[in-house]
Amino acid sequence: MATVDRKTKRLTRYAFDWKTGRAQVNQVYAMLEDSDGTMWFGTAAAGVMKFDRRNRCFVSYRHDPGDAETIGDNRVIALFEDREANIWTGLSQ
Numbered sequence: 001m002a003t004v005d006r007k008t009k010r011l012t013r014y015a016f017d018w019k020t021g022r023a024q025v026n027q028v029y030a031m032l033e034d035s036d037g038t039m040w041f042g043t044a045a046a047g048v049m050k051f052d053r054r055n056r057c058f059v060s061y062r063h064d065p066g067d068a069e070t071i072g073d074n075r076v077i078a079l080f081e082d083r084e085a086n087i088w089t090g091l092s093q
Contacts, residue, residue: 014056032079032087040087042076048089 002013030042039051047062064070071089080091
């Protein structure tokens with residue numbers, strides 16, 4: 001991922017590689033900018049990644065089989081924000 005500062009025309013690159021045990025996966029299947037301007041990414045194997053603009057890093061939300069409150073799978077192919085500002089994930093298993 002990269003951002004462009006329109007004033008300075010400067011490109012800043014960001015990486016969000018996630019090691020899955022065998023290979024690094026950084027494929028993005030879905031992107032969403034929510035109503036607050038936060039960028040969300042649905043990935044092939046790293047769950048949902050949220051870009052923290054203030055700290056310039058990614059926050060990962062992954063499936064944890066021992067925690068029923070986590071997302072249902074780490075392969076996220078769609079993202080949607082509803083009227084109440086909830087972020088929904090479309091999963092592929």
